[in-house]
Amino acid sequence: MIIGIPKEIKEDEYRVSMTPAGVHDMVLDGHIVLVEDAAGEGSGLSNKLYEDHGANIVERNDVFSRSQMVIKVKEPLPEEFDLLREGQILYTYLHLAPAPELTRALLDRKVIGIAYETVQLSDGSLPLLIPMSEVAGRMSIHEGSKYLERENQGRGILLGGVPGVDPGHVVIIGGGIVGANAAKMAIGTGASVTLLDVNLNRLRYLDDIYGGRLKTLMSNRVNIVEALRTADLVVGAILIPGARAPKLITREMLSFMMPGSVIVDVGIDQGGVVETSHPTTHSDPIFIVDDVIHYCVANMPGAVARTSTFALTNATFPYALELARKGFNDAFQANPALARGLNVFKGDVTHPAVADALDMECVPLKKFLV
Numbered sequence: 001m002i003i004g005i006p007k008e009i010k011e012d013e014y015r016v017s018m019t020p021a022g023v024h025d026m027v028l029d030g031h032i033v034l035v036e037d038a039a040g041e042g043s044g045l046s047n048k049l050y051e052d053h054g055a056n057i058v059e060r061n062d063v064f065s066r067s068q069m070v071i072k073v074k075e076p077l078p079e080e081f082d083l084l085r086e087g088q089i090l091y092t093y094l095h096l097a098p099a100p101e102l103t104r105a106l107l108d109r110k111v112i113g114i115a116y117e118t119v120q121l122s123d124g125s126l127p128l129l130i131p132m133s134e135v136a137g138r139m140s141i142h143e144g145s146k147y148l149e150r151e152n153q154g155r156g157i158l159l160g161g162v163p164g165v166d167p168g169h170v171v172i173i174g175g176g177i178v179g180a181n182a183a184k185m186a187i188g189t190g191a192s193v194t195l196l197d198v199n200l201n202r203l204r205y206l207d208d209i210y211g212g213r214l215k216t217l218m219s220n221r222v223n224i225v226e227a228l229r230t231a232d233l234v235v236g237a238i239l240i241p242g243a244r245a246p247k248l249i250t251r252e253m254l255s256f257m258m259p260g261s262v263i264v265d266v267g268i269d270q271g272g273v274v275e276t277s278h279p280t281t282h283s284d285p286i287f288i289v290d291d292v293i294h295y296c297v298a299n300m301p302g303a304v305a306r307t308s309t310f311a312l313t314n315a316t317f318p319y320a321l322e323l324a325r326k327g328f329n330d331a332f333q334a335n336p337a338l339a340r341g342l343n344v345f346k347g348d349v350t351h352p353a354v355a356d357a358l359d360m361e362c363v364p365l366k367k368f369l370v
Helices: 020-026 047-052 058-065 101-107 129-149 177-189 201-214 222-231 266-272 301-336 350-360
Strands: 002-005 031-035 056-059 069-071 089-092 112-115 168-172 192-197 214-218 233-235 262-265 287-291 292-295 343-346
Touching: 002 047, 002 058, 020 047, 020 301, 031 058, 047 056, 056 058, 069 301, 089 301, 101 343, 101 350, 112 301, 129 177, 129 233, 129 262, 129 266, 129 292, 129 301, 168 177, 168 222, 177 192, 177 201, 177 233, 192 222, 192 292, 201 214, 214 222, 233 266, 262 266
Parallel strands: 002 031, 002 069, 031 056, 069 089, 089 112, 168 192, 168 233, 192 214, 233 262, 262 292
Antiparallel strands: 112 343, 287 292
């Protein structure tokens, strides 16, 4: 198979979708890898390093026009839509539920769109989302604490406090991978940490790990409001595979929060868990609504590109190799987890949550498999 690795063009995005080691293994397996000129520079990976491992360095148009499978990090932007071809496999983060324009573009061009965020194992886990959720969860505390500083219009709170002074209060909504990693970092600072989730078993698990260092609460409107009243930093960490994130914090609830407090809405890729959230960028990361700072960067791991590139490709590469070896038909039949990653197929939506979010018909994958 001919595999294309384009340079990411989303603002402030420095990750790349395959490492030189991945290229080496692909070439060793008999495939051709086309890497766009300078695609890896943002992660400290030079053209020469890719060439030394067997890649062909080409211009952007060649990556898309010659490749049977295009592997990206982030969803295609409008200027990339017309580069996609009918029947071409697009393997990347897509986040289609809040993106009707992108979905329509993929349907019109009849691509085979496989979304990292909906590849799902039988136990419900999301192996290609986990590494970036780990990064984003940890970053949420770093970024939130930065914007709590007075010079950044925050409350002037040091999360860990000092002897004789109360620590800051971190509220985490969601106990999945993002939430657990945010809790780990927040507890490490010495902050007072409250985590809310609807899964009682998950709360038991986190309580067992952290004991008295973490307060756990069942997630409901009353408990969320009470937690917001004393929160210095709130982390929105909810994900429903393929679907829009639920709006758990309304604009009305912001009135219960203290001026200068911070919300880091990690769920913004799927629309955000805060009613007042909208996507931002690393170069312009925050906005303020009702005296509450909102940090809503849609590609948080892109800021730590080298770490994120290696962490992401550790997870995505085995599935990419399987697709290259077997083609989509045999790969989907052999690997149900990969099959769940299919979102669009040659003009049809195939993922139920995406179809439901966009009010479109969902055509089951089995219709297309030989």
